[in-house]
Amino acid sequence: MVRITFYRKKDFFDRTIFKCWANRPVKIDLDEIGSFCWKLIDGERNVGEITEIAKENFKEKIEPAEERVSLFFKQLHKGGLVTLYGKEEGKEN
Numbered sequence: 001m002v003r004i005t006f007y008r009k010k011d012f013f014d015r016t017i018f019k020c021w022a023n024r025p026v027k028i029d030l031d032e033i034g035s036f037c038w039k040l041i042d043g044e045r046n047v048g049e050i051t052e053i054a055k056e057n058f059k060e061k062i063e064p065a066e067e068r069v070s071l072f073f074k075q076l077h078k079g080g081l082v083t084l085y086g087k088e089e090g091k092e093n
Contacts, residue, residue, distance in 0.1 A: 002035035004028045004081065028079075033062055034072055041082065047073050 005025045030038055036057060040050045051069040054062055062068055076082040 001032070002030045002038045004030065004038070006081065033058060033068065037069060037072055047084070 005027050007025050033054065037050055037054055040053060045053075047069060051065050054069060055065045058065075073082065073084060077084045
């Protein structure tokens with residue numbers, strides 16, 4: 001299992017209201033499928049390729065695979081943990 005640990009950007013709200021928590025890292029424990037997909041992120045594979053590898057490994061356990069993996073990557077992107085690019089090379093989504 002994978003645990004992602006990172007520090008959030010400290011905005012005004014964090015610095016003033018949550019002073020005691022502002023310097024603490026955020027920890028996210030990924031489930032089995034999330035951990036598997038996280039380990040496949042290498043900057044070379046795209047989301048579709050990772051989805052196919054996950055489908056081969058987890059079979060029906062991951063279905064609907066496209067939706068689950070897509071949502072996982074959208075959440076990582078929203079949290080600033082990955083950058084997603086569109087089909088046009090270099091164009092960020």
